Amino acid sequence: MNTKQFESKVVLVTGASRGIGNEIARQYALQGASVIIADIQPAKKDFPFEFIHTNVGESDSVKALFSIIKERYKQLNILINNAGISVFTPFEELSLENWDKVINTNLRSVFLCSQAALPLMKEKGGKIVNIASTRAFMSESNTEAYSASKGGIIALTHALSVSLSKYKIQINSISPGWIETGNYEALRKEDHLQHPSNRVGKPADIARACLFLTSPDNDFINGTNLTIDGGMTIKMIYEE
Numbered sequence: 001m002n003t004k005q006f007e008s009k010v011v012l013v014t015g016a017s018r019g020i021g022n023e024i025a026r027q028y029a030l031q032g033a034s035v036i037i038a039d040i041q042p043a044k045k046d047f048p049f050e051f052i053h054t055n056v057g058e059s060d061s062v063k064a065l066f067s068i069i070k071e072r073y074k075q076l077n078i079l080i081n082n083a084g085i086s087v088f089t090p091f092e093e094l095s096l097e098n099w100d101k102v103i104n105t106n107l108r109s110v111f112l113c114s115q116a117a118l119p120l121m122k123e124k125g126g127k128i129v130n131i132a133s134t135r136a137f138m139s140e141s142n143t144e145a146y147s148a149s150k151g152g153i154i155a156l157t158h159a160l161s162v163s164l165s166k167y168k169i170q171i172n173s174i175s176p177g178w179i180e181t182g183n184y185e186a187l188r189k190e191d192h193l194q195h196p197s198n199r200v201g202k203p204a205d206i207a208r209a210c211l212f213l214t215s216p217d218n219d220f221i222n223g224t225n226l227t228i229d230g231g232m233t234i235k236m237i238y239e240e
């Protein structure tokens, strides 16, 4: 990879104070980009990111975020819509409040941030990556709100890639499978071996894909979804 390609780029990663987003932010910073992280909690790891306190599900908070970016950076080249929460509750007990919270944090945020990014991307073009989930395609019980939010992200991604093509804004989604953001060493052998890739995923697996999708060389990849799950969604399971 051309290591200079992200120098002078301004990158915004939402929900990047920890977990997958934090590793995405770190990888862009290592490639020389100016990285802004927008989160409801400050980052634990010390890295040269600009932290802007934001609730990505709230319109006023997103407006404030983008007015700071406009004032300080004058441009935005890459937006990674990563912030997300999961609430897994039996469907009968899923409250409207929790439904709205998950949909607003995971899906409305992608609408709000992508729309707010437009004025900063319109002139020179830009790249957006939305973090969905393999739960957009497959389910365990009691995951309705989360699965719906992630399915919505994939549909929003292809709709936006068509609408914003006139501005040379390229939009894709990534659907991670099991990405361990806690203690990787504590995972069991069977956790790893159930994956065709023989291991559970790591945040760096998703971060590398973000760099790939937002590389100037890859502008022919547009409106699509990249599943990164060690092969779990293509695995057929029959009882022996």
Ligand SMILES: NC(=O)c1ccc[n+]([C@@H]2O[C@H](COP(=O)([O-])OP(=O)(O)OC[C@H]3O[C@@H](n4cnc5c(N)ncnc54)[C@H](O)[C@@H]3O)[C@@H](O)[C@H]2O)c1
Pocket: 014, 015, 016, 017, 018, 019, 020, 021, 038, 039, 040, 041, 054, 055, 056, 057, 082, 083, 084, 085, 105, 131, 132, 133, 134, 175, 176, 177, 178, 179, 180, 181
């Ligand atoms: N870890 C996985 O196995 C996995 C699998 C599939 C998809 N994902 C998706 O990847 C993304 C990151 O997941 P993760 O595992 O790193 O999660 P995480 O919980 O470790 O980190 C999420 C971050 O988002 C922030 N956040 C939550 N609500 C917010 C809000 N309203 N405004 C701004 N920031 C907010 C949190 O403070 C946190 O820093 C999520 O969209 C998640 O749905 C994760």
